[in-house]
Amino acid sequence: MTELSNYFMSLECELESLEAFDFIQKEIYFDAGETVVSQLERAKFLYFLIEGEVSLSIKLKDEPENLKVGLSSSKFTPIGWSGFKEPYRYATSTTAVTNIKLISIEFENLALTFEKYPNLGTLFLKFVVSKSSILLYETRKMLAQLVPVSQQSFLQLNPFDSIDDNHNPDLDEGLKRSPFFEVFNEDELDFFKSLGILTQVKTGEKYFRQEENADQISFLISGRLALIHAEDKLNQKLDKRIVNNEGYIITIDAFTESETYFDTCVALQSTWVWSINSAKLRANLLQSPALAIKFYKRLLWYTSVSLRSARARLIRVQYDGEISAVKHIIEQHASQLDVLSKIHKIPTLLNHTITINDAFVSLEKLKVNGTSLEKRLANSSLSILSEVLRENDFYNGLAKIYSSIVNAPEVFFPNEVRSLCAESFYSLFEKTGYNLKGIENLPEEPAIYIYNHLENHPYNTLPNSFQLTLDSHFISSVILFKKFQNPGIRVVRVPKGEEYGHQLYYERLGHIPVYTQDSQQLNETDQEKKNRRNEFYITAEEYLNNGTSILLAPEGRSYTTDQSPGEFKAGAFILASKLPKEPLIVPIAVANFDKRLNRTQFSAVIKEPFRLSDRIENVNDREEMNTFLSDLRNSFQNYVKEAQELTNESSWTKML
Structure with missing residues (x-):
């Protein structure tokens, strides 16, 4: 059996399913400098790194060289996992830094195996989620080290009170607005709702702290939270993001390899959070393998979206331009967007100080009234452009x-x-x-x-x-x-x-x-x-x-x-x-x-x-x-x- 199969054997998988899983795997080798997968190429195979080191990069339009977005020598690093979701193409190019050994699995064979052995499928997807999240956190660590505190604005992190602090949140409405839950039907949504609890987090209160044990998946129902990762003890190397959209995920750290919080989470105003205990959720999902597979695929989707957003911010840092980052993130989804989508105009509108305001107006409208994909892209773009918005407001003020x-x-x-x-x-x-x-x-x-x-x-x-x-x-x-x-x-x-x-x-x-x-x-x-x-x-x-x-x-x-x-x-x-x-x-x-x-x-x-x-x-x-x-x-x-x-x-x- 392969090393990957031996890992799953330690999880006490059924022998029959394990043999079927081992049968669809193939060990392959690449020499240093060889390309394993190319960005935007149709994703036919999923790979896992067994030995050696790989480099991940993305090609930017109008840039002569690819931008390196990560290195990995971690065993079982997944390569090509964007093939689990539309548009079923590789999100990055992966190149062998040293001579490497990989295991390759054809996506089509994976789907057939999961259909026959759903319990194995659940364990496998859970495994891919835990390994792929490492790539996300490595990117965020890079961001923390590349952008010193002196060049970051913390204005948007100032806590403030809202006149709506004490209102009762509408859980149903919040979950309906959640991009994460949009693929689940009413019965499936009721299943998740039966497991969750609502918690109020007061202004300035820490909901969880970096490196604490993570024991939940949580969603914002109302309010505003800051997630801040510190890469040093003096808090001079920070990466931060704001969660202020109803129904959006706050953390899935309980489903990562370390099962510890990567960030400290602080309420910037009185906030309502809906969460499900991770152990309770896992236990209940065992009763419904098909729903479990759907859930873990959604976690992969979330990790992919978060990774693209983090890499877009990396583009912003490396090329000193948020507009390049937004342009890239829109280009990455061009094949899934309607050719008449107004989001195609955003990079052009952002190129001139006189039309920047028009870009923000369009993004705010798409955030509310766009298609599911347009809403996600608008939110990602607005997050990347938060400092540009502040700067544009200042310019208009002048x-x-x-x-x-x-x-x-x-x-x-x-x-x-x-x-x-x-x-x-x-x-x-x-x-x-x-x-x-x-x-x-x-x-x-x-x-x-x-x-x-x-x-x-x-x-x-x-x-x-x-x-x-x-x-x-x-x-x-x-x-x-x-x-x-x-x-x-x-x-x-x-x-x-x-x-x-x-x-x-x-x-x-x-x-x-x-x-x-x-x-x-x-x-x-x-x-x-x-x-x-x-x-x-x-x-x-x-x-x-x-x-x-x-x-x-x-x-x-x-x-x-x-x-x-x-x-x-x-x-x-x-x-x-x-x-x-x-x-x-x-x-x-x-x-x-x-x-x-x-x-x-x-x-x-x-x-x-x-x-x-x-x-x-x-x-x-x-x-x-x-x-x-x-x-x-x-x-x-x-x-x-x-x-x-x-x-x-x-x-x-x-x-x-």
């Missing part, structure tokens, strides 16, 4: 703010427009899950706030080619406006002639204009330059005397977070020295405002204020000023690193 400012009523004074702008930005930033430290360092008196100015990511460029500076608006709104109900006034560069968007926006806000190397060049005399500087000092003094703080960046231009801060110029400090009443200078270090929101969290650190006279004796001494500027820049470099490190201090990870 566009709305710009429009509200340039179209503000003419009767509004500039200070009223600045307050309107700060209030709008405050509301927008509150949805991003930013990090802020040092609020206690804000002085009660108006001051000069200096910050390292960061570039804007091209993604946030508005249709008129204008970019709203995020770091300065963050300081104005989240820090100053929230604390003092006064956003302060910025020192902004005079735009070039062709920068209409820039001019319209900042003129309406009434900020203090200054000429920089990036401005339209002036042809003026030395006296005219001196007069212009004196006017600037007078204007700044008036604002400070009236209780309005001044924001400016000493660098005079913007940089990336990794390059920041640039070389400091003396202008901000000469301003402080020219004022009759010496103001406090408040350093604020900002980080990550130059990056896409779906890859980071914005951060800022407010440091202790100082007066220039405490740091420098003679501002007119060029050598002394240069030393001061160099020292301050060095300090700012550490401040920026401190701001960057805040992204690693997620309060959520401490809850695990």
Whole structure:
């Protein structure tokens, strides 16, 4: 007998069924580098790895090389198990890394054997489920290690209370919406319902913990749960997913090889869970082998769907693009979709910031009204695109703010427009899950706030080619406006002639204009330059005397977070020295405002204020000023690193 047959002999299978099972098996060998199965090829054989190591990969359209999605040297790793379900084609390509030994079984022969020996069929499918789940968990481990916590958003994991927290859930409706149960008839569904129990999980409560013994299969009936896997003790390597669709599976870990929970499950709002004890379910399924086979095939279906979703997220990480991942997952099911299905349009709609919103509207409609397959693909796509959705909401928020400012009523004074702008930005930033430290360092008196100015990511460029500076608006709104109900006034560069968007926006806000190397060049005399500087000092003094703080960046231009801060110029400090009443200078270090929101969290650190006279004796001494500027820049470099490190201090990870 083969090694696979010997394994089932240890399970005390009937000799007759075991001999029939052994008869349909064949031992085969592949040399290193040979292809065992090819992606999308019709699945005729199921294979099990006996010796050696294999590599699993997927082919992506428009990519020259296959993406490696897994390695396995685990004995009895199943290869080609996607052949158990439609469209009966291999989901990945499998290649021998070393010389390998396999057992092959023709799917047609398996079906005939299961029909004659259903008890063997149940044991076999249970075995394949336990082995195939290893591939899923290995992929999720890869994701946890590839995406550091600093590049993950935990905003969607914030627990919240719902006005419907105490409502009684409709179990029948929840199970009807479950994709898992859609293949079972009414009598079969009643069988499962008779075995299950409903449990309420309160907001913030852990339903189960990673590595605990798993003893149930469970489904979400109402509410919202987070499943988080930690790959290290410090909780810095995490993979997370949200379950918020009624009837969707929470865990099948009780049917995996380890029978332990892979994740920690936490309720993000009051949640109702329906579960069946796994031992009880197995015992009852023994009385109905045909239903047992149907059940385990459905577990295989769920594992396959979950694995495809995890691999799609892997594509997103490897190719830095959720759109590629969604495109791939739709292409994988193209042969099963109607050619007129609106889901075919999704990748195209996602390619442009102006049409991304249309893609989300279509996906939400398909999630509710689509076919069974369209619903699953829409849900998978929305899960992959969760950060893109957040980023798209942010982009739309920027566009709305710009429009509200340039179209503000003419009767509004500039200070009223600045307050309107700060209030709008405050509301927008509150949805991003930013990090802020040092609020206690804000002085009660108006001051000069200096910050390292960061570039804007091209993604946030508005249709008129204008970019709203995020770091300065963050300081104005989240820090100053929230604390003092006064956003302060910025020192902004005079735009070039062709920068209409820039001019319209900042003129309406009434900020203090200054000429920089990036401005339209002036042809003026030395006296005219001196007069212009004196006017600037007078204007700044008036604002400070009236209780309005001044924001400016000493660098005079913007940089990336990794390059920041640039070389400091003396202008901000000469301003402080020219004022009759010496103001406090408040350093604020900002980080990550130059990056896409779906890859980071914005951060800022407010440091202790100082007066220039405490740091420098003679501002007119060029050598002394240069030393001061160099020292301050060095300090700012550490401040920026401190701001960057805040992204690693997620309060959520401490809850695990």
